Amino acid sequence: MRTLVKTYNGLVTGLAIVSGSLLVWLGVAVIFSVMQRNLGYQPTAWLFLSTEYGMFYLTLLGAPWLVRERGHVHIELLTAALSRSALNVFSRLVCLLCVIVCAVMAFKGAELVQMNLDRGDLDVRAYFYPTWLLNITFPVSFTLMAIEFMKFVVGREILHTGETGLKE
Template sequence: MERFFDIVGYISWLLASAAKLLIGAVILMVVADVVARNLGLKAMTWAISASEYSLLYITFLAMPWLVRIKGHVFVVFLRALFPPAIQQLLERLVYVVCILLCLYLGWVAWASMVTAIEKASFESRTFDMPKWAIFLPIFLGFALSALEWLRFLLTPASIYDASPLEAEGM
């Protein structure tokens, strides 16, 4: 089981790394577009759509890794009001709710992606984007996030322990 979650973690890290590269690409696109406009050159009209799609990809590709490293936002004050046994129960309940939400939203994204593939539909902006390519990162993000939450549920790891970044003093 540990090996499975290590593989999921590695895939999550790879997707987060791709998201980092996309952030760099968006920055370069924006700078290039601004420079082109200021020099009186033709604007890169495709850059706006590409940036919008990139933001979608960045969000969902990074999501599972953020769950893994506890980089998401969560509230601890309510949990602190209860004795340890209730705290542990609430923690498990949070994991189950997060898993169910991720699975449901991942299923919706999957169904939308399959429909888009069957209909061969495109979203038309400054360039055509296959709709399945819009739903793919959403599906991947939710599916892998569900597995990351499952790791918290099935292993001794806890979202309330120090994150790896905190442990390293970052």
């Protein structure tokens, strides 16, 4: 069990590192693209597509880690007004709703990937890119997010702190 938990935690952290690396790549690619244009050259199509795909991947691959770190946006005004016991119930209900939504999205994402595989769908722009390679992030990321939200449903800690303002 310990190995499974360690592997799972490593997966979520690894995807966050990939997500962060893609963010760095986006910065480099945009600067490079602007420099090319200013020098009178046309940026290559793969450079544009890699940033487009990168934004998609970094958003979904980093999302499970953000849930774990309580990094997603929520309205603190409401949670700060609740008593400790009401906050406990409210936070767990919100997380349960998130688990349900994430599970549905993961299931639908898996259906989409299967359809892409069955049909051999390709994203044909600068180069042929199998569509399933884009869409596989839906079932992976939403399954991991469902697990992370479920930890807040059944675990000792809750997602919402009940505090307002920046605590950094």
